[in-house]
Amino acid sequence: MIKKEHLDPTEKNRIIEMAWEDKTPFEAIKFQFGLKEQEVIALMRLELKRSSFNLWRKRVNSGVSSKHLKKRTEDMTKFKSASQKAISMNKIAKR
Numbered sequence: 022m023i024k025k026e027h028l029d030p031t032e033k034n035r036i037i038e039m040a041w042e043d044k045t046p047f048e049a050i051k052f053q054f055g056l057k058e059q060e061v062i063a064l065m066r067l068e069l070k071r072s073s074f075n076l077w078r079k080r081v082n083s084g085v086s087s088k089h090l091k092k093r094t095e096d097m098t099k100f101k102s103a104s105q106k107a108i109s110m111n112k113i114a115k116r
Contacts, residue, residue, distance in 0.1 A: 040065055
């Protein structure tokens, strides 16, 4: 399991990107990087400007976001964004 102290800048940026996307659940981040929801929140708090963090938390908590698998509708089955390249277990595929 990777802890946030041991993440390189590329991994941190990817986690922040995944956390910012509404369709990517916290469970996907945990699967790929081993960080629990609270650890992702702590990372976001450290890495983002306060105003950006507050906007993100408000959106995640408002119910608009589908960051939790339990809150998703049945038709929302994927958690890979359209702009995301193929990633398998934290390894970015060659382009």
